[in-house]
Amino acid sequence: MTSLNDLIKDSRKIEIRAKGLVDDNLSGEYKTAFKGRGIDFHDLREYLHGDEVRSIDWNTTARTGDPYVKQFVEQRELSIYLAVDITKSINYGSINKSRHHLAALISTVLSLSAARNGDRVGFIFFSNKIEHFAEPQKGQIHCMKILRKLINHDPPPAISNPGACLEFIMKRQKKRSMIFLISDFLGEGFENELKICSHKNDLVAIQIIDPAEIELPTAGKVYVKNPENDKSYLMDTNDKSIQENYKSQRNKWQENLDNIYAPKAYIYTCNSGFIDKDHWIQDPKVGGGRLIGEACHFV
Template identity: 30%
Template sequence: MPTPPRDPKLENPLALLRQLEWRVRHAVENVLSGEYRSAFRGRGMEFDQVVKYEFGDDVRDIDWNVTARLGEPYRKKFVEEREVTVLIVFEDSPSLRFGSGAQSKREALLELAGLVMLLGAVNRDRVGFVHATPGGHVYREPVRGRGQILHAAATLLARPEPPLTDAPLELPWRFLARAAPKHSILIWLGDFPPRPKPDGWLLLQRRYQTMGFRVDDPWDRGLPPGQAFAAYDPTARRLVTLEGSAAERAAHAAWRAQRDEHWHALFPDPLGRLVVGTDQNRLDALVRFFHARMVAARH
């Protein structure tokens, strides 16, 4: 089957984002209950001072050395950054052009990126992006404010599909290390095929809070049952026929296992990675993801 045609909603990305915005705002104000920032920050970034412990303070902040020395409980006080900076890294590889249904993985992943940027706009964060392709990258520095973030998100969603090519796609690791302030949130969106861990990734993990978002086609999870079928492989740029044999299914299962092993190596914390299908609601998955992080931050 050929690659699905471009989703008509992405032909007018600003209109799509405005349609999604009210749903995002409702999710933040009701489901996430105003605690969205704790999903990123936990109990704060920077130590400020030691103060007397008062009823209701978090017991995990008690400084036991000072408490033992002074004979009464004292706790550490933390000061959070004044704002959150979110950097979206969209790895636009040829494999994202695949889709067994009405929507390709690329279109679904772009929608997920737009939703993340809208979350930042609703929460008054600074949001920017890096769009990486085999031909290079485009950078939009983090900005604040609904209008500017909507414009940046529309710019990302309107980026043309990169040409299908054999040229490798290398993320600009050195550039990413200075693309946002220290302690920013870096969300890497891509297809994450099985491959060695990039050398620059460890540096980014030390500098930023890192998360990974992936969109899977149903055929990524398992080959469809039944007779032989044809599918377009965007990485090989040709139509391939699969017989549905036991050997093909075993090879697919091995590929899936290798892919997940690489995925877990990049993001070992389950609360640092999100996988959502092209056949699933992206906003619902995103809300569940951040809600789980918020719950973990409170315990």
């Protein structure tokens, strides 16, 4: 079984290739991409030519007879949620890495990045319900404790429901947050919650894909097991109608996810690529653009 130390070692390799994703030298890039969305009142000062009229404090202006404007500072501190699918299907990996290993590695990189930057990190592990929740807290010790739970979890035989997880977050949160939703997204029924949550938060959907599931392999009659309910079925994988139905359903699920207007990252278990430069952490307000680091690879 993968240990937390192994994941941290892998995350450090990713740091190097990403030019310091978890390094304070790139804290400026991190802060720009994950900047706090709220503002706090800071002070009053006299109006200067070019100041926005809407920033004028009319009460102070009326009291003193001179125009004054309000000054604000950005709330830098950010709450980051790592929402991780822990159903049995996440344990699957046909070639290189299992989806569970990649989900844990992604969670390690992101949570330690946030912790080193002074942000509060919360964790939600979900199936068709919330399996574990840790309130957002600061510090690497907090992150390491929860990451150990993720590594050692016993996957429940249940169908994944990202929508229930997002509803849970939206009911608890008091202000806009950054949410990383990690799953294979092999299913449906969560699209509406994902749309609503992405409007209220900065949400990145991270899909972990295994190539063996994109198309059904032709292997004759075989028993297949649904990892989310432990039921086995006899299937003729050479049957063209079964092949077509499988591909059609798989494509439908993928299109449902792709059509949702929210930043996404697509990560494959089969190759060395960890971060897809074309999709990683796009600015939801401009439809894509900002990257944290560059494309990274396992070494």
